[in-house]
Amino acid sequence: MFKFLMFPTDIRYKMSNLYVDIKNRSTDVQMQNALFSANPVSVMTAVNFSELKISANTAETLVAFSIGSGIGVSMHDAVAKVGGLLNFVLPDSSKIWSERENRFPYMFADTGLLAFLEALNNVDAKTKRLKVVIAGGAQILDQTSDFNIGLKNHQALISILSRKNLTIQHEDIGGSQRRTLCLDIDSGCSTIQTAGQGEVRV
Amino acid sequence: MTNIEDIISAIDTLTPIPPVAAQIMALAEDEYSSMSDISDLIVHDPSITASLLKICNSAYFGLARKVESVRDAITLLGLDQIVELVLLNSTAENFKDEPDGYGLGEGELWHHAVLSAHVAKMLAENHGAARKKHLIFTAALLKDIGKLIMGRYVAFSFEKINILVGSKGYSFNEAEKEVIGMNHEEIGALLGEKWRFGKKLVYIIRNHHMSEEACRDDAETALVYLADIVCMMIGFGTGVDGLAYRFYSDVLKRMNLNDNDLQKIIYDTGERRKKIQKLLDLV
Numbered sequence: 001m002f003k004f005l006m007f008p009t010d011i012r013y014k015m016s017n018l019y020v021d022i023k024n025r026s027t028d029v030q031m032q033n034a035l036f037s038a039n040p041v042s043v044m045t046a047v048n049f050s051e052l053k054i055s056a057n058t059a060e061t062l063v064a065f066s067i068g069s070g071i072g073v074s075m076h077d078a079v080a081k082v083g084g085l086l087n088f089v090l091p092d093s094s095k096i097w098s099e100r101e102n103r104f105p106y107m108f109a110d111t112g113l114l115a116f117l118e119a120l121n122n123v124d125a126k127t128k129r130l131k132v133v134i135a136g137g138a139q140i141l142d143q144t145s146d147f148n149i150g151l152k153n154h155q156a157l158i159s160i161l162s163r164k165n166l167t168i169q170h171e172d173i174g175g176s177q178r179r180t181l182c183l184d185i186d187s188g189c190s191t192i193q194t195a196g197q198g199e200v201r202v
Numbered sequence: 203m204t205n206i207e208d209i210i211s212a213i214d215t216l217t218p219i220p221p222v223a224a225q226i227m228a229l230a231e232d233e234y235s236s237m238s239d240i241s242d243l244i245v246h247d248p249s250i251t252a253s254l255l256k257i258c259n260s261a262y263f264g265l266a267r268k269v270e271s272v273r274d275a276i277t278l279l280g281l282d283q284i285v286e287l288v289l290l291n292s293t294a295e296n297f298k299d300e301p302d303g304y305g306l307g308e309g310e311l312w313h314h315a316v317l318s319a320h321v322a323k324m325l326a327e328n329h330g331a332a333r334k335k336h337l338i339f340t341a342a343l344l345k346d347i348g349k350l351i352m353g354r355y356v357a358f359s360f361e362k363i364n365i366l367v368g369s370k371g372y373s374f375n376e377a378e379k380e381v382i383g384m385n386h387e388e389i390g391a392l393l394g395e396k397w398r399f400g401k402k403l404v405y406i407i408r409n410h411h412m413s414e415e416a417c418r419d420d421a422e423t424a425l426v427y428l429a430d431i432v433c434m435m436i437g438f439g440t441g442v443d444g445l446a447y448r449f450y451s452d453v454l455k456r457m458n459l460n461d462n463d464l465q466k467i468i469y470d471t472g473e474r475r476k477k478i479q480k481l482l483d484l485v
Contacts, residue, residue, distance in 0.1 A: 049436055050472050068437030068445055089436050089472060095462050096469045107472055140431055140449035141373050146461045147451055149435060149468065176367075176446040178437055195305055195442045196364045 042184070047072075047085045050107035054084035054119045058186040065180050069150040071109070071136035071157055071173070072181035075116065075166075076188040077125035084120060085183050088112040090149070091156035109156040117164065132166055133190040133202055135181040137173040150174065170202040206383050212351045213393045216296050222247045223292040224399065230285045230336045237281060241272045244288065253291050254284070257484050282335075289340055290316065290481075296350055303357035304349055304441035309482075311349060314439025317478055319343035321471050322429035326422075329457060334422055341406035342426045344399075348390030348407075355382050360442070367446050374443040375411050387411060411447050424453050432464075432471050 047053045047064045055062060062085040064072040069089065076083030086106060090096070093108035105111035117127065134157065137150040145151065154173050161168065172179065172192045180193040193199045226243055229235040245251055251272055258269040258279060269275045276284050297312035304311070322342035326335040356363065359381045366377040378385035391408035399407075402422065409417040412427050427450075434445045454464065 049438070049475075066437040066440060068440060069435035070437060090465055090468055092465075095465055104469075104472060107469065136437075138445045140434065140445045140447060141371075143449040144451050147449065147454065147464055149461070149465065152461075176444050178440045178442075178444040195444050196360075196368070 047087050049087050049089055050104050050112075052084060052086045052106045052112060052116055052119065054082065054116075054123060055185050056080075056082040056123055060185045062183045062185070063180065064182075067136035067179045067181060068138055069136070069153060071134055071153050072179070073113070073116070073157065074133045074181060074183040074190045075120060075125075075130045076183060076185070076190075077120070077129045078131065078188045079129055080123070080125050081185065081188075082120065082123045082125050083183050083185050083188060084116060085181065086112050086116045087181075088153070091152040109153060109160060113157070113160050113164075127164065127166065130166060131188055131190075132161065132168045133170045133181070133183075133192070134168055135172045135179045135192045138176055138178070139174065141176055170200075172200065209351060209355060209382075209384055209389060210392060213389075213396055216347075216350060216393070218397045219292050219296075220247065220250070221398070222250060223289055226285055226288055227336050227340055228400070230281065231334065233333075237276055238273075240281065240285070241276055244272045244284075250288055250291065254287060257287055257291070260484055262480055262484055285336055286339065289336075289343065290319075293343055293347075296347070299350070303353035303355070303360070304443060306439065306441040310439045310441070311346060313479075313482060314433055315343050315346060316482055317438055317471070317475060318345070318426075318429045318433045320474055320478055321432055321467070322426050324470060324474070325425045325429055325467070329421075329425065331421060331425060337400075337402060338406075338422055338425050341403055341410070341422070342429050344394070344403070345390065345407050345410040345426060345430065346386060347393060348386035348388070351389050351393070352378065352382070352384075352386045356442075364442075373411070373413075373448050374446040375413065387413075412450055412453060413448070418450060418453050419456070421457075424457060427453060428457070428459075428467070432467055436468060436471060436475075438475065 043060045045053055045060055045062050047062050049070055053062050058081055064085055064087040067087065070087060073086045074083065088107055088109050090107055091109050093102055093111045102111065105115055137154040139148050139150040177197065178195045182191040189201055191199055191201045222243060226240060229240050229243065254272065254275060255269055258275045263279065265278055269278060297315060298309065319339045319342040323335050323339040326332060326338045331338060356378065362381045363377040366372040366380060367374055375385040375387060387408055387410060391404050394404040394407050406423050406426050409423050410426050410430060412418050417423050434440050
């Protein structure tokens with residue numbers, strides 16, 4: 001029962017006969033587009049933590065399942081019909097980077113967001129048209145400010161976005177719940193599902 | 203309130219972990235035991251031997267020659283890896299059934315268990331508990347085994363639990379205790395006693411959310427607790443309970459960890475995740 005409540009799109013996706021292996025997605029875009037223009041059923045692509053996915057496929061929905069203290073950021077340009085989803089978990093790469101080579105730029109707010117904006121720019125999205133929705137930044141109960149990574153993630157994200165003159169359309173931040181953030185590339189609608197609380201669509 | 207006897211009797215619906223797993227763990231930590239002691243123990247259990255050889259010969263390890271005996275496997279992959287594989291293999295069966303009630307997808311609890319076990323082991327190696335790493339690995343792997351039993355009781359009382367957590371400031375395990383009369387730590391520990399786990403292992407399972415103040419001094423429990431916290435924060439295998447457990451900064455301070463160290467641990471966990479995903483598909 002819970003599964004159905006939480007992943008309605010997932011169920012719809014599996015029920016449709018057009019099951020396309022997520023892994024093969026990038027290699028087979030053309031075939032898929034042909035398929036979906038004939039039968040417009042949405043494809044779901046999972047954006048795991050410390051991943052970034054950009055899409056211009058209007059049949060596609062990007063989903064970041066199970067966001068904890070990290071934050072899911074969806075940005076969408078309604079005119080160009082492109083968008084993307086970033087799922088990062090840490091605020092600042094310089095704290096880790098000084099010691100090791102950064103093999104996971106999408107794990108951090110700073111490097112992840114810069115790469116995100118650059119990638120959107122490459123597919124002709126305009127910064128001033130971007131609709132930004134963020135969800136996550138949860139914390140363990142009684143997590144004090146020093147150790148509160150969720151809060152730090154939020155602060156880091158806000159400061160980067162304001163530096164880039166981006167305003168946040170909708171945010172669902174904090175608390176102790178797990179969240180799921182979806183972005184429908186066609187409509188630009190983002191859906192935030194919070195465990196035990198239902199769903200918000202913006 | 204649910205009948206406690208009912209919950210306890212549900213332990214018998216699970217498949218007990220073979221005693222050989224516990225014996226192997228004990229031998230691996232005993233500095234006087236030899237490699238042949240351990241391989242002797244494994245070869246006497248045909249099902250463990252068979253699955254061990256199957257895993258060792260899989261593409262994941264990419265070994266140049268075929269592994270044909272347990273001794274071969276230990277020489278090629280190292281004792282640590284073999285002990286880990288045996289432990290994973292003997293616990294996997296129960297976890298693969300999806301526990302309803304915690305809102306977890308198929309295999310999510312198992313993935314969480316394996317990742318937190320690896321993180322706990324990594325922490326043990328980095329924080330002066332390397333000698334106990336197999337115990338800590340196993341404890342982190344089995345800490346949430348109580349959820350397999352509690353699942354349907356939580357599903358039944360979820361509304362009440364959700365209210366206590368959402369608006370009364372309860373943590374999820376406190377709310378379980380209040381509404382159902384028992385939480386997943388306690389039933390996990392009872393299960394451990396019934397299946398004759400070692401004393402320390404039962405202790406860690408019972409206290410892995412560190413609700414009792416007395417256990418916050420315990421170094422091994424602290425490592426398992428920290429691994430659990432980190433996995434929750436990255437959102438790996440968390441269910442409807444989410445992050446609704448208590449954070450004790452004094453536990454981290456006692457381990458000399460500050461917030462930068464915590465961020466590094468999260469980074470290392472993320473790094474490890476991709477590797478583990480491949481391992482999970484095997485076991």
